[in-house]
């Protein structure tokens with residue numbers, strides 16, 4: 001399963017000792033970490049909002065994003081401001097739109113079943129923003145089931161407009177070369193402190209930004225990689241794993257998915273293994 005465990009299990013008396021050690025450290029907890037866009041929900045919430053409510057602002061956003069690559073959060077913020085200032089949408093309309101963002105069948109069962117289990121915990125790590133995610137979670141009755149949300153900030157400005165700001169401020173930048181300047185999801189994994197021997201982490205993702213946290217995972221963890229050719233915009237993680245497989249291999253067990261039901265089933269499988277490790 002893993003290079004590390006493989007290396008620790010040559011023949012002789014040592015192998016019995018290491019087997020016993022492995023038994024003692026079979027993960028008895030499951031921590032599910034969900035990416036949001038194209039993972040927990042089946043859309044990019046940033047673009048979905050503008051496409052739905054203000055196509056002219058969406059066209060402007062695309063143009064600005066082309067001119068300012070690597071500055072996505074500022075582009076979304078400027079687009080939000082433009083949309084509200086022009087009267088194309090108000091906060092109530094924005095909220096309703098985001099509450100109704102498409103979701104794959106059974107995907108939310110993965111959240112509900114993790115939360116219902118003594119052995120489970122769940123976090124969201126996303127390049128969307130706090131408002132977009134919170135309104136969705138509240139609408140679907142999931143807000144209290146999620147242990148934490150790590151994403152770009154949202155706030156209401158003096159004009160009463162919804163605005164967003166980067167998770168990582170420009171004054172205190174991170175140094176990860178794999179990630180955009182506003183967010184390194186790998187650092188969030190570090191901060192969560194979940195990489196302990198008693199935990200199996202299931203990271204559910206689709207995009208290039210999920211590669212860095214994917215590299216944090218250990219052989220006992222599972223990286224749930226969206227692998228659906230019919231969603232080319234949700235193959236960034238899959239492509240990045242392949243591109244770096246020699247020099248930066250993922251150590252976790254890679255488990256491809258295309259349907260929400262597959263994610264729910266994998267979560268069920270991990271929870272069952274953890275429960276078995278507890279008795």
Ligand SMILES: [Mg+2]
Pocket residue numbers: 035036037038039205206207
């Ligand atoms: Mg995503």
Ligand SMILES: [Zn+2]
Pocket residue numbers: 176177178179183184185186187212213
């Ligand atoms: Zn990173």
